Every structure is written in structure tokens, then in C-alpha cells.
Amino acid sequence: MFARTNRILNGSAPSVYINRIERADKVKPDDLDNYLKSHLNNTQFIRSDNFDDFFANRAKDILDLISKAMGKSIANRDSEETILAFGKSL
Numbered sequence: 811m812f813a814r815t816n817r818i819l820n821g822s823a824p825s826v827y828i829n830r831i832e833r834a835d836k837v838k839p840d841d842l843d844n845y846l847k848s849h850l851n852n853t854q855f856i857r858s859d860n861f862d863d864f865f866a867n868r869a870k871d872i873l874d875l876i877s878k879a880m881g882k883s884i885a886n887r888d889s890e891e892t893i894l895a896f897g898k899s900l
Contacts, residue, residue, distance in 0.1 A: 824856045866896040
């Protein structure tokens with residue numbers, strides 16, 4: 811992360827700093843959303859400060875990418891440990 815971006819974030823919730831980034835850099839919301847999506851970020855969860863679903867969804871998407879790259883399924887995505895850690899199966 812660039813120092814300037816870090817200063818914009820300033821410990822704020824995503825719903826707040828996303829708006830700051832859009833205003834400061836004159837970025838259209840759709841353009842920023844597309845950039846964030848390219849990094850496996852669900853913008854609906856970011857813009858609503860829904861951290862639990864954000865992390866679970868991102869973990870699921872990353873595991874899907876790994877599984878596809880390996881050509882194998884990933885075990886234990888619905889294990890008790892996973893559900894305890896993420897609140898749901900991945």
C-alpha cells in the first residue's frame with residue numbers, strides 16, 4: 811500500500827475510505843469496484859462494512875483459484891475448524 815493511500819484510510823471503515831479515495835482521486839465508483847474485484851474483493855461487503863462475509867467470501871474465492879490451478883479440490887472447506895474460524899463453510 812502506498813503511504814498516501816494509508817493516510818487516506820486513516821483507521822476509517824471501508825465505507826468511509828472508499829468514498830475518500832473516489833473523491834481524492836476522482837475515481838468513478840464503477841472503476842474502483844472493477845479494480846477491487848480484480849483483487850478478489852467483494853465490493854458489496856466492503857461498501858457495507860460487512861467484515862465477516864468479506865473475509866469468508868475472499869477466502870472462498872482464493873481457495874477456488876488455488877483449486878482450479880492445482881486441478882484438485884481442497885479438503886476440509888466445510889470442516890468444524892473452518893466453520894469455527896469463518897462462521898460458514900468455504
